[in-house]
Amino acid sequence: MVTHVELQEDLQDALLPFGFEVYPFQVGRYNAVLQPAFHLNYPEDTLAFVVLSIPSMFERAFKPFLGQHKLQKLRDPIDECVSYHMMLAKERFPSHKVDVIYDYELHPNRRPKILMQTAAHVSGAAYYYQRKDVLQDPWGEKKLFGVCIHARFGGWFAIRAVLVFAELRAPGLEQILPIDCVPSREARIQLLEDFNFRWRDGKYRDVLPAEERYSAEQTLYFATPPADRMKLLELWGQLQ
Template sequence: MQNQEVMEKTEEIKKISLVELKEISIKLDLVLTPCGFEFHPFKVGWYNEQVAKSFCLPYHEDTLVYVVISTPSMFEKAFLPFVTELGCLKSTQDPLDQCMVHCFSGIKKAFPSESVITIHDFELSPSRRPKVLVQTAGHVAGAVRYYQRKDLKSDPWDPKKKVFGVCLHPLYGGWFALRGVVIFPQVVCPELKPQKPKDILQSDEELLDLLKRYNDHWQDWTFRDIIPVRERYSEQQKEYFSTKPGERKVLIEKYCIQS
């Protein structure tokens, strides 16, 4: 991060302590936790070290970022109230994406004197690439463990086969989603130390089983229960996500009638 633009920005940077970091986290807690989200801090540098240059975030390496994760309760706490109270059937945007935008908007309101940038998992750059790799963000924040093919000691697949990686949460297994990041571009926290993600799986066999379930049988949900979990999606939530996006309008109409 040695380009002139970033170097010029450092003059505006505010250095905070771990105590001040906790104060930021308390404000985020008030906005996000009641809606079924959790959040974890990390530094831009940790993320940039793990991604290709085209995905790097153009900020000082100590810049404060939070990854935001939806827990199983988000559907009932945030999504259903959103679609039934505010409505979104007339919009062409995905209702869940609209809900995430609505929830993230509360973050900026909580920090009126700070510059805050939010990036959602569904946002794309002009080149049609994701603006942020949320799986990597979750991993470097220590919130989830990002398991990839390269982690296998013995790889049984043809080198030409595409094998997608998958994240596991230590409490929710696969019953969660990485929703985006919150960047404080003018705030650095040099004291923040890396949190190593918990190595949830214990063997190469378990990792291979997870990757096979995720890549070949993701629709049967079993990859999400690869470990014992604290909480799963409700049956209503599973019904919604099992339904094709173009057919979810009927479900939303049903939710509105039932509310």
Template sequence: MATSSDNVDNVVRTLRESLKSLGFEVYPFKIGWYNAVVSQAHHLQYSADTLAVVVLSTPSMFENSFLPFLQRCSWKGIRDPVDQCVAHAISTCVSEHFPDQSVDMAFDYEMLPSRKPKFLAQTAAHVAGAARYYQQSDIQDPPWGNKKMFGVCIHPRLGGWFAIRAVLVWKDVEVGEELQRVSPPDCVSSQEARIELLERFNYRWQDWTYRDVVPTEESYSPQQREYFITPPAQREALLRQWGFLPDTEAEAQTSVNQC
């Protein structure tokens, strides 16, 4: 196991420098921080001091990474082109910059054979200090009785205008005291605001107003909003309308060969 702080700093710095221009943010954490707050069934099977990072996509990912990806590649038969784009960007970064290191990658859409997600995305973002995970347990006197209310992460600069995309684990890198856990900023601090956030997210998530619960530096562009409000089954037609999908099988095959 490599344990030097220089190695840890190099991993995080290299990832950030490589992925920032593509619209991603990177936050390191120890596996033990994550395992301490999830059930045994959701533990990540690594030693407590193993280095991991959570990768978020920011609003600029759409223009900086996704649209260029559409121009380069064909994803015929792929479930979701955004998922394919994110996996391509992150996998390429890891293979180019860490070819001799053992890195496990788990993406937010991947499931285990048990049908559990490979990792709990919002918990990972919270323990890494990237975004605070507001849950029903954060409300002192919940007004909903026994009704289940789902929690949601809020980013201090982006509000809800981001997505948690992946967790990467450096299996051979252990972290010492040089990596200190930092709590995510409590940007929705009042009980009233937290109640409003959870109600917006649980009852009116489709209007996206929960994303603006705090002032934000950046949000989705009009084109990005149109893409994500379009039902998944209709997005292929939208991309074809935008001119990002090839019209013929021959053109599609050419795109595959260039990807």
């Protein structure tokens, strides 16, 4: 019987060289902190993995992908690249039913299929800072969105997918808590305000000294509106 440790090692072998990190969690721990409408419909001890892209993904996975594949005009190039690598990882486990849920997927009623930041938090991948994490917050009636911060990369990463091993149970999986890397009230206020009110300048990503940041090229790519990214890739000569 394969263990969650062996599965994690196999997934890391498949994905880490391309700039992706994987973190295991039990579906029940995700469901426990959400309203029923957002629950994943699997037994509580079902094994799942959060997949993050870290700064090196752009050079290790995305650029090679552009040089080797013809893009589909109606899909986002990054989404295509992520999907390609998730399918390659999935092929490593032909005897298992692996359901892949992507960050952009929605139900017909437009509700997200999964709340990625919650999944990242319960897996220990990144700490999900929310308004409730600020004592006596100063925002009154304003609505604020939360943001995940990675202990090594700050805000310079993205949560791309969750892989659910639908028929595998991990009742003994230890829960790894995310590292609270923005512990002070003042820093949390600054982080949430930077993310909610000034997110375009990307300052929130530098809430802590990052081990690695996006390159200037990668920063420009993600700052470009999605509709204009194909033109940017053509300008760079990156398309097949």
